[in-house]
Amino acid sequence: MSPALKVSSIWRNSCVAEFGRLDILVNNAGILPDPIDSKAASVFNAKVETLRTAMETNVCGPLLLCQALIPLMKERNYGRVVNLSSGMGQLSDMNGGYPAYRMSKASLNVLTRILADELKGTNILVNSLCPGWVKTDMGGPSAPLTPEQGVETIVWLATLPDGGPAGGFFRNKKPIPW
Numbered sequence: 474m475s476p477a478l479k480v481s482s483i484w485r486n487s488c489v490a491e492f493g494r495l496d497i498l499v500n501n502a503g504i505l506p507d508p509i510d511s512k513a514a515s516v517f518n519a520k521v522e523t524l525r526t527a528m529e530t531n532v533c534g535p536l537l538l539c540q541a542l543i544p545l546m547k548e549r550n551y552g553r554v555v556n557l558s559s560g561m562g563q564l565s566d567m568n569g570g571y572p573a574y575r576m577s578k579a580s581l582n583v584l585t586r587i588l589a590d591e592l593k594g595t596n597i598l599v600n601s602l603c604p605g606w607v608k609t610d611m612g613g614p615s616a617p618l619t620p621e622q623g624v625e626t627i628v629w630l631a632t633l634p635d636g637g638p639a640g641g642f643f644r645n646k647k648p649i650p651w
């Protein structure tokens with residue numbers, strides 16, 4: 474078993490031991506490993522290693538957690554999975570720069586779509602969102618949104634009623650194009 478798979482299994486086992494169930498999975502952890510300097514952040518200077526790092530954390534991490542934890546949700550036919558994507562991964566509004574981050578967030582959206590399709594007919598709702606530009610370590614002090622504002626759509630998706638949307642991409646609690 475790979476170390477990453479082992480960690481996901483440990484999470485699953487401690488969830489079962491402590492709570493006996495799992496209702497909500499928020500895949501929030503993410504990194505923006507591209508250089509911040511705009512010239513260095515060009516796709517023409519992108520390092521494959523940077524892309525690998527971004528894919529490991531922003532895509533493989535959520536994939537492994539979904540593989541480990543959604544089976545727990547299936548046991549009770551209830552689950553809400555929220556994937557923290559970004560407008561920087563939005564194909565319909567794709568711009569240059571930050572290629573590793575952009576490609577990883579677009580891939581995370583693909584994961585959302587695949588999961589939602591494979592879970593069709595269940596009460597496990599998987600969605601992606603862009604929180605907007607939020608004042609965090611990643612967003613920096615110039616971001617217009619507070620963390621409290623940034624989590625609003627996350628909480629909304631994490632507590633969707635039965636029959637709510639699945640396989641969507643949201644910002645400010647409204648669907649946005651992929």
Ligand SMILES: NC(=O)c1ccc[n+]([C@@H]2O[C@H](COP(=O)([O-])OP(=O)(O)OC[C@H]3O[C@@H](n4cnc5c(N)ncnc54)[C@H](OP(=O)(O)O)[C@@H]3O)[C@@H](O)[C@H]2O)c1
Nearest residue numbers: 501502503504530557558559604605606607609610611612
């Ligand atoms: N801030 C924004 O404006 C913005 C906009 C769009 C999307 N997002 C997305 O929102 C999510 C949260 O971003 P943020 O702004 O809160 O970023 P942040 O301030 O940089 O925090 C990222 C969090 O992810 C954790 N993390 C990173 N790599 C990890 C790993 N390999 N394993 C476990 N935890 C890991 C970090 O833990 P440690 O502190 O322990 O390293 C930290 O708690 C990310 O997915 C980001 O891409 C943010």
